[in-house]
Amino acid sequence: MTDDPNRNSPFRPSRRTALRLMGAGAGALMLPSAIGRSAALAAGADATGQLILAFSQEPTVFNPFMPHIEVDEGIHFAVFDTLFTFDPKGELYPVLVTEVPTVANGGISADGLSWKIKLKEGVTWHDGTPFTAEDVKFSLELPVDPDFRSWRTTGYNLMKDITVVSPTELTWTMTQPFAPMAAVLGSTWIVPKHAFDGVADRNSAPFNNAPIGTGPFVWKERMAGDHIRLEANPDYHGEGPFIKTLIVKYIPDLNVMYTQFKSGDVDVVGLQWITPDHYEEAKALPGKTVEIAGAGSFESFALNMMRPQFQELAVRQALYAAIDKQSIIDALYYGIPQVTETYMPQQSYYYNPDLPKHEFNLDTANKLLDDAGWAKGPDGIRAKDGVKLSFTNSTTAGNHLREQAQQFIQQTFKEIGVEMTISNLPPAVMWGEFWMQSQFDTCIVGMNTLLGADPDNSDYFMSANSAARGGAGQNTTCYQNPEVDALFKQGGETFVPEDRKPIYQKIQELIRHDLPLLPLYQYAVVKGRKENVTGPVPNVNNRIDTWNVNTWKM
Amino acid sequence: MLRYVLGRLWQSAILLLLVSFIGFVVLSLAPGGPLSQFALSPGMTQEQLDRIAEQMGLNRPVIIQYLEWLRHMLAGNWGVSYRDGQPVLKIIGSHLFATLLLMVTSTILAVSIGSTIGIVSAIRRGSVFDYTMTVLAMVALSIPTFWFGLVAIYVFSLNLGWFPAGNMYTAGDGSILDYARHLVLPAMVLALVDLAIWSRYMRTATLNVINQDFVRTARAKGLPRRRVLFKHIVGNALIPMITLAGLQLPTLLGGALVTETVFTWPGMGRLFLDSLGYSDYPVVMGLLMTSAIFVVIGNLAADLTIALIDPRVRLE
Numbered sequence: 108m109t110d111d112p113n114r115n116s117p118f119r120p121s122r123r124t125a126l127r128l129m130g131a132g133a134g135a136l137m138l139p140s141a142i143g144r145s146a147a148l149a150a151g152a153d154a155t156g157q158l159i160l161a162f163s164q165e166p167t168v169f170n171p172f173m174p175h176i177e178v179d180e181g182i183h184f185a186v187f188d189t190l191f192t193f194d195p196k197g198e199l200y201p202v203l204v205t206e207v208p209t210v211a212n213g214g215i216s217a218d219g220l221s222w223k224i225k226l227k228e229g230v231t232w233h234d235g236t237p238f239t240a241e242d243v244k245f246s247l248e249l250p251v252d253p254d255f256r257s258w259r260t261t262g263y264n265l266m267k268d269i270t271v272v273s274p275t276e277l278t279w280t281m282t283q284p285f286a287p288m289a290a291v292l293g294s295t296w297i298v299p300k301h302a303f304d305g306v307a308d309r310n311s312a313p314f315n316n317a318p319i320g321t322g323p324f325v326w327k328e329r330m331a332g333d334h335i336r337l338e339a340n341p342d343y344h345g346e347g348p349f350i351k352t353l354i355v356k357y358i359p360d361l362n363v364m365y366t367q368f369k370s371g372d373v374d375v376v377g378l379q380w381i382t383p384d385h386y387e388e389a390k391a392l393p394g395k396t397v398e399i400a401g402a403g404s405f406e407s408f409a410l411n412m413m414r415p416q417f418q419e420l421a422v423r424q425a426l427y428a429a430i431d432k433q434s435i436i437d438a439l440y441y442g443i444p445q446v447t448e449t450y451m452p453q454q455s456y457y458y459n460p461d462l463p464k465h466e467f468n469l470d471t472a473n474k475l476l477d478d479a480g481w482a483k484g485p486d487g488i489r490a491k492d493g494v495k496l497s498f499t500n501s502t503t504a505g506n507h508l509r510e511q512a513q514q515f516i517q518q519t520f521k522e523i524g525v526e527m528t529i530s531n532l533p534p535a536v537m538w539g540e541f542w543m544q545s546q547f548d549t550c551i552v553g554m555n556t557l558l559g560a561d562p563d564n565s566d567y568f569m570s571a572n573s574a575a576r577g578g579a580g581q582n583t584t585c586y587q588n589p590e591v592d593a594l595f596k597q598g599g600e601t602f603v604p605e606d607r608k609p610i611y612q613k614i615q616e617l618i619r620h621d622l623p624l625l626p627l628y629q630y631a632v633v634k635g636r637k638e639n640v641t642g643p644v645p646n647v648n649n650r651i652d653t654w655n656v657n658t659w660k661m
Numbered sequence: 662m663l664r665y666v667l668g669r670l671w672q673s674a675i676l677l678l679l680v681s682f683i684g685f686v687v688l689s690l691a692p693g694g695p696l697s698q699f700a701l702s703p704g705m706t707q708e709q710l711d712r713i714a715e716q717m718g719l720n721r722p723v724i725i726q727y728l729e730w731l732r733h734m735l736a737g738n739w740g741v742s743y744r745d746g747q748p749v750l751k752i753i754g755s756h757l758f759a760t761l762l763l764m765v766t767s768t769i770l771a772v773s774i775g776s777t778i779g780i781v782s783a784i785r786r787g788s789v790f791d792y793t794m795t796v797l798a799m800v801a802l803s804i805p806t807f808w809f810g811l812v813a814i815y816v817f818s819l820n821l822g823w824f825p826a827g828n829m830y831t832a833g834d835g836s837i838l839d840y841a842r843h844l845v846l847p848a849m850v851l852a853l854v855d856l857a858i859w860s861r862y863m864r865t866a867t868l869n870v871i872n873q874d875f876v877r878t879a880r881a882k883g884l885p886r887r888r889v890l891f892k893h894i895v896g897n898a899l900i901p902m903i904t905l906a907g908l909q910l911p912t913l914l915g916g917a918l919v920t921e922t923v924f925t926w927p928g929m930g931r932l933f934l935d936s937l938g939y940s941d942y943p944v945v946m947g948l949l950m951t952s953a954i955f956v957v958i959g960n961l962a963a964d965l966t967i968a969l970i971d972p973r974v975r976l977e
Contacts, residue, residue: 157832157833159832165935167742167744167745168744168745169745174696174699174713176698176699256713256716256717259709260709260712261709310716310746311741311746315746316745316746316747330755330927331745331747331752331755331756331927331932332755332756332759332927332928332931332932332935333759333828333829333925333927334832336832336833352832352833354832354833356828356832356925357925357927358827358925359922359925359931359934359935360922360923360925362811363827363922363923363924363925366811366814366819366826366827367826367827367828367925369819370814370818370819370825370826372825372826372827372828533692534697536692539697
């Protein structure tokens with residue numbers, strides 16, 4: 108579990124009419140395949156060697172439709188296949204389908220309501236049973252089975268009339284246009300219908316602990332609390348796999364994980380990776396490749412825009428100027444994360460590189476507050492019209508680096524006459540109602556507001572999507588800007604990525620100007636692997652290291 | 662004797678019931694709960710969480726949930742894990758093997774070496790050996806296990822390359838020799854601290870005996886030194902040790918969290934921590950009950966053993 112309230116692609120139903128992702132899909136079709144998917148298929152039968160991949164959390168949920176966390180998807184990507192999923196550039200590429208459905212290729216109707224997909228031929232399940240459209244239909248219906256303890260129903264609950272046209276063709280209609288559907292399908296792993304035949308309670312089906320997929324690796328055994336062993340699928344329908352045995356090892360302590368990487372017991376360091384304090388040493392290790400990879404999440408100092416203290420832009424600007432971002436990154440995070448001015452990852456096609464650069468300057472901050480009429484009282488704290496520039500700041504208790512950053516910010520704020528009291532909460536309390544209902548003054552929070560590779564995050568910034576203002580959504584800063592609202596609406600109705608880009612860049616510019624949250628940095632992690640291992644590639648659009656494990660080699 | 666045992670068992674049953682009730686209620690009161698890990702997931706809504714809670718029966722009053730759990734428990738059904746859907750007893754069983762392997766090995770090392778050091782120290786009280794061992798025991802007791810663990814890995818694994826840096830066996834190997842190689846470092850580290858404790862206890866226990874009248878008498882009547890040592894001194898010094906051993910039994914099964922973590926050993930200590938972290942109530946309750954049962958058994962066994970070997974003690 109991370110302390111991000113929304114790590115990675117949030118499939119929030121923004122329920123607006125646009126077919127944004129289908130537009131992105133159409134764009135993908137026009138571009139040549141980014142990662143050599145058309146390369147000659149290697150036979151999984153020739154796979155060699157054993158690779159040990161370490162995670163600091165234990166995968167325990169192997170039915171991808173049951174409630175799970177991101178580490179479980181590390182196994183899902185190896186054992187199962189999606190219909191299509193996102194590559195590092197944010198483009199969808201086909202996995203079980205012959206091509207990603209788009210409006211351009213007729214896979215999706217112009218109104219976004221009718222879908223048609225064509226499946227690859229000759230794909231079989233690990234037990235030899237042929238894979239057909241019936242399996243896809245079953246998988247798309249499973250999440251809405253009322254007796255099934257399903258992960259999410261979002262998106263699936265809008266599908267109706269799922270029809271098997273032929274063993275390789277499937278159609279369905281949507282009860283309403285639902286833009287994130289492609290992103291939902293991008294992380295929908297297809298499960299075999301026959302594994303549930305005659306199973307009375309699908310929640311306790313034997314399949315759930317002995318998964319059968321179509322993916323590059325076949326489930327072999329699990330030693331609870333220790334590791335999972337997977338073997339190459341000799342009949343894999345796609346590229347690879349090139350590794351004979353894949354061991355997914357559970358090492359809960361990050362220092363221990365690093366030590367085992369150093370000693371050679373671990374080949375690839377996965378989820379939670381190498382801690383920043385080991386980066387310098389790790390870089391110099393012989394025979395290892397250690398790299399910094401950008402992640403999709405960003406850290407910010409979020410303000411509750413309903414509070415009287417933060418109504419004036421000058422106050423927000425002054426607070427921003429009084430945060431010494433670079434020192435926090437260098438001193439606490441060993442210089443690994445990158446400063447950012449926006450929520451958009453720098454790897455994204457929609458990233459706006461021209462936003463004004465933050466500058467730490469206490470004089471500027473003081474001047475802004477002086478000019479705006481916030482005068483220091485006898486206690487040294489500024490006030491204006493009876494409102495004291497004093498507030499609490501909350502974050503996850505026990506996140507030591509953040510707590511140190513918090514104390515650092517508290518000091519620089521004090522120098523400009525701003526009183527910040529620290530009030531941290533355990534994660535389950537912090538990211539519950541306290542966050543969702545905007546009960547905080549300010550928070551330090553790490554989150555990913557994006558939906559896969561789609562630039563739309565209206566759920567977080569549109570006026571209507573604030574729970575504290577009576578809406579439904581994740582706009583917990585209660586930000587309101589009619590211009591931003593209008594742009595989100597326009598962007599949602601625009602299909603071509605080239606046309607969408609300026610709209611979403613403008614949104615970033617406006618949010619940077621208004622500062623409902625003070626952007627600190629974009630997350631980056633230190634990834635490590637043995638020199639002879641190739642294949643692991645960072646992908647901000649998928650949740651876990653193994654998104655392309657079929658192409659890994661050693 | 663039988664009446665005594667039955668009385669003790671009856672008391673134990675009430676104790677276990679109390680432990681289970683308090684454990685269950687405290688667990689339920691803790692913030693978070695089994696679904697909090699999903700609340701942070703992208704796109705999760707309260708509506709969906711409520712649906713899952715209802716399916717899992719988590720929305721019922723705590724007392725109802727407890728009675729339900731108790732009813733199943735008494736019928737031998739310990740429930741299934743919230744995390745992976747496996748039966749609780751199966752999960753405990755699979756971790757128990759790892760823990761027993763490590764704990765039994767290290768305890769045998771600790772007891773045998775520790776007791777010997779303790780006895781020799783007591784007999785040669787004030788010697789260089791005694792002082793050296795006292796100092797070393799203090800050092801071993803005051804340095805945290807994880808530090809020993811990391812140093813052991815650094816020296817014997819990273820630098821010398823004699824032993825693996827962790828894990829119970831090499832994935833894909835798993836021969837007895839492979840297990841043994843993996844066992845050396847963690848067992849050694851774990852034994853070190855226990856050894857220090859046992860040597861201190863044994864030294865004190867031996868000293869208590871060594872000046873007793875019956876030892877002097879045994880010597881005075883000309884018994885061989887060896888016979889006095891083993892029969893009269895050690896034999897009597899072991900009595901308090903049995904109580905200690907009885908109390909150690911549950912620790913044996915509880916595993917050694919720190920050592921298990923440093924050496925990535927998939928034992929009970931880590932299972933407990935993980936299950937607690939995920940609010941996996943059925944597994945946590947299962948572990949709680951297992952260790953409570955062993956505390957009860959350990960105490961009872963120690964009392965009975967003492968009664969058997971010490972003619973001065975009578976159980977009534």
